[in-house]
Every structure is written in C-alpha cells, then in structure tokens.
Amino acid sequence: MNTKQLAYFLSTAEQGSISGAAKTLDVAQPAISLQLANLEHELKIKLFERNFRGVALTSAGEQFEEHARLILNQINQAKLALIGQQTQCKGKVVVGLSQSICNVLSIQLQTELEHRFANVELTFRVGPSYMVENWFAEQQIDIALCYNAELNKNAANTLPLLSENLYLYISPRPKNPSYSELSLFGSIPFESLQDYELFMPDKRDALPELLVAQAEKLGIKLKTRNAFGQLMTTLHYVSQGFGLAIYPSSATCHLEACQQIRAINIIQPELKRDVFLRLSDHQRKNAAVAAVFELIRETTANLHADHSWRGTLLDTKYRQSSVINVESAVAG
Known part of the structure; x- marks a missing residue:
C-alpha cells in the first residue's frame, strides 16, 4: 500500500x-x-x-x-x-573534529545538509583531538567529535557515537625490506608492533596516548617516528611502501577502496577507541545546530553500515536509517 x-x-x-x-x-x-x-x-x-x-x-x-x-x-x-x-533552520554551524573523522564524514554530511537544510552554512574546524577539546571548552565551536573518555563520559549534552577499530596500515607493495613479512599478515599481536617503526602523531593527541598506555601494560616500548603534519601526507608515504601507521578506517577508507593501502588487524588485545559527539551548552536551542547534530548521528550510522567507518556503533538511533524511511513515506 x-x-x-x-x-x-x-x-x-x-x-x-x-x-x-x-x-x-x-x-x-x-x-x-x-x-x-x-x-x-x-x-x-x-x-x-x-x-x-x-x-x-x-x-x-x-x-x-x-x-x-x-x-x-x-x-x-x-x-x-x-x-x-x-525553513526555520538558518545560520552558521561550526563543527570541530580530527583529520581522520573529517576524511570520512565531511563530504556525506555536507551533501545531506545541502539537500535537507539549504539555509544552514556548515564550517569544519579540523585539528588534533586536544585542540578540538580546547575549542569546545572555549566555545569556539558548536559541535565537537572527541575521543577523551574521561572528559566526555559523564558530560551533559554528550553522546557516545562509535567505538572505532584501530588497524596497522601498510602498502600492498612495501618497498622497505623489513615490511616484507608483514605484507602476508592478516593480523598481528600488539606486542609484535615493538619490532617495527611506526608513524606517530603529536604525543598530546588521543591516539599516541592510547598506544603508549597499552604498550606500558604489556611492558614494551614502541619505536616511533614523527608523523607529517597532515594526515594525507603521512598516508601517502605509507601507501608508497615506506612506512607503517596505526589509524582507524575513517582515516583510510578512500585509500582502502582503491587498494592503495591495506589494513592488518591488531590483536591481543584488539584496539578500539570511543568517539563522542558533544553539543555546546550555549547552542542547545539553536535549530540549525540541532539539525547538524542529528545529521552527524545519521551519517555516522550510514558510514558504519557500508564499512567505511568500522567498529561498534554505540548510538543506534539511526541504525535502520529511520529518517530516510520517514522522508520516503512523506514522498509517497
């Protein structure tokens, strides 16, 4: 019917x-x-x-x-x-997020926003996780996507969004001889990572903190080198076969899709980190900000469904794309 x-x-x-x-x-x-x-x-x-x-x-x-x-x-x-x-949703909304999340989220989110809320202007402010937290605390952004569990766990207007998997990334054709054996691996124990040099972002960022904490638990020390300032530059170096890096699939989905880079599962333990969606207190009643907040939730669910952003979906409101179903019903 x-x-x-x-x-x-x-x-x-x-x-x-x-x-x-x-x-x-x-x-x-x-x-x-x-x-x-x-x-x-x-x-x-x-x-x-x-x-x-x-x-x-x-x-x-x-x-x-x-x-x-x-x-x-x-x-x-x-x-x-x-x-x-x-019609009511008008104005500018500023979203703060990391380079990896921006990589997977920005295009689909912007496309959906232009289609549904043409009068809302969306700006992305991209930086390391610690800078995103600072921008949010200083009310320089309206919405933040963050990783710090202690800051976000019990905060008001905060939603656990996704527990993203972390992988070791390597080129399908490594040029460094020491990576040759890795090209055959489907998974690698965390402890074995100490045998390889890894690109590492700024130590104040959430990712190095997680990796160092896990290494200390196992009594090992990781060999690291400074990542390039931009995520894409680092990933280009890895894709050319000259380095290794640990990232979530959000950072690499475009390269994985064209087989320029390959993910190796990290086990014993499996590595995950939680992503939190935060809404600024001073913008709680802003219709445009609320619309973008909901679109981020829906877009994340869609990206998780098509495996672009892999992990465990913590926010299940849009798991079945309920907003799309409503709009289809309205359209008849």
Missing part, C-alpha cells in the same frame, strides 16, 4: 467513477484502475461495486475510506512539519 493508491482510491470514491478521478487527478484511467486493483488485491477485500453509472463504495470500502483519509492527513501534517523545520 502506498500514498498514490490511497489518493486514487479517495478521488474515485469522491467522483463516483474512475473516469472522473482520472480527469481530476490528470492521470490516465488505466493507471488508476491498476492501482485500485492492486490495492484490493493487497487488502483482500472489494472496495467498489461497479455499475453503469460508475462505481460505489462497498461497506468495507466505506470503512476503509475513513482510514485512508486519516493516513493521508497524517502524512501531509508530517510533510508540513518537515518543511517548516527546514
């Missing part, structure tokens, strides 16, 4: 004939007849009695007419509410 069938049914009932409905709706008679036949087949009831004057509702058809009008009215109200919400 769909809204087109309901509209054809109600118009036919009002006009008392299929030809009258066709003229009112500016639709060919066979198209209306087909939709009505499909509707009766699905409901397994006869909705109309045909006679020489046209059609008349059966008793079952009269009962169904009430429900059909109610359904279409509710859908129209939902459509008006959505249109009104989109």
Whole structure:
C-alpha cells in the first residue's frame, strides 16, 4: 500500500467513477484502475461495486475510506512539519573534529545538509583531538567529535557515537625490506608492533596516548617516528611502501577502496577507541545546530553500515536509517 493508491482510491470514491478521478487527478484511467486493483488485491477485500453509472463504495470500502483519509492527513501534517523545520533552520554551524573523522564524514554530511537544510552554512574546524577539546571548552565551536573518555563520559549534552577499530596500515607493495613479512599478515599481536617503526602523531593527541598506555601494560616500548603534519601526507608515504601507521578506517577508507593501502588487524588485545559527539551548552536551542547534530548521528550510522567507518556503533538511533524511511513515506 502506498500514498498514490490511497489518493486514487479517495478521488474515485469522491467522483463516483474512475473516469472522473482520472480527469481530476490528470492521470490516465488505466493507471488508476491498476492501482485500485492492486490495492484490493493487497487488502483482500472489494472496495467498489461497479455499475453503469460508475462505481460505489462497498461497506468495507466505506470503512476503509475513513482510514485512508486519516493516513493521508497524517502524512501531509508530517510533510508540513518537515518543511517548516527546514525553513526555520538558518545560520552558521561550526563543527570541530580530527583529520581522520573529517576524511570520512565531511563530504556525506555536507551533501545531506545541502539537500535537507539549504539555509544552514556548515564550517569544519579540523585539528588534533586536544585542540578540538580546547575549542569546545572555549566555545569556539558548536559541535565537537572527541575521543577523551574521561572528559566526555559523564558530560551533559554528550553522546557516545562509535567505538572505532584501530588497524596497522601498510602498502600492498612495501618497498622497505623489513615490511616484507608483514605484507602476508592478516593480523598481528600488539606486542609484535615493538619490532617495527611506526608513524606517530603529536604525543598530546588521543591516539599516541592510547598506544603508549597499552604498550606500558604489556611492558614494551614502541619505536616511533614523527608523523607529517597532515594526515594525507603521512598516508601517502605509507601507501608508497615506506612506512607503517596505526589509524582507524575513517582515516583510510578512500585509500582502502582503491587498494592503495591495506589494513592488518591488531590483536591481543584488539584496539578500539570511543568517539563522542558533544553539543555546546550555549547552542542547545539553536535549530540549525540541532539539525547538524542529528545529521552527524545519521551519517555516522550510514558510514558504519557500508564499512567505511568500522567498529561498534554505540548510538543506534539511526541504525535502520529511520529518517530516510520517514522522508520516503512523506514522498509517497
């Protein structure tokens, strides 16, 4: 059953004939007849009695007419509410996030925003995790995507978003001879990472803190070298076969898709880190900020579903893409 069938049914009932409905709706008679036949087949009831004057509702058809009008009215109200919400959402929204999250999230988020909320201007402020936390504390950004569990765990207006997997990344064709054996690995114990030199971001960032803490638990020390200032520069160096790095799939999804880089699972233990979505207190009632906040939640769920951003989805509101389903229903 769909809204087109309901509209054809109600118009036919009002006009008392299929030809009258066709003229009112500016639709060919066979198209209306087909939709009505499909509707009766699905409901397994006869909705109309045909006679020489046209059609008349059966008793079952009269009962169904009430429900059909109610359904279409509710859908129209939902459509008006959505249109009104989109019209109200105006202004600029600043989102602070790391380079890796920006890599996976920005294009899809911006595309969805332009499609649904054309009057909202979105700005990304990209930096290391500790800088994102500072920007948020100083109210320089409206929304933040953060990693610091202690800061975010019990904070108001904070949502655990995703527990992302971390991988060791290597070129499919390593040029460093010491990486040759790694090219055959599907997984590697964390303890074995001490045998290889790894690119490492600024030690104040969340990723080095996690890796160093895990190494200390196992009583080992990792060999590191400073990563290049930009994530893409570091990944380009790795993809050319000259280095190794540990990142989430959000940082590498575009390179993995074209097989320029390969992920090796880290085990014993498996490495994960939680991503938190934070909404600034001073923007809680801002409709544009609220719209972007919800779109980030939905986009994250979609990226997780297509394996671009791998891990455990902690925020399950949009696991089944419920917003898309609502919009499809409104569109009929």
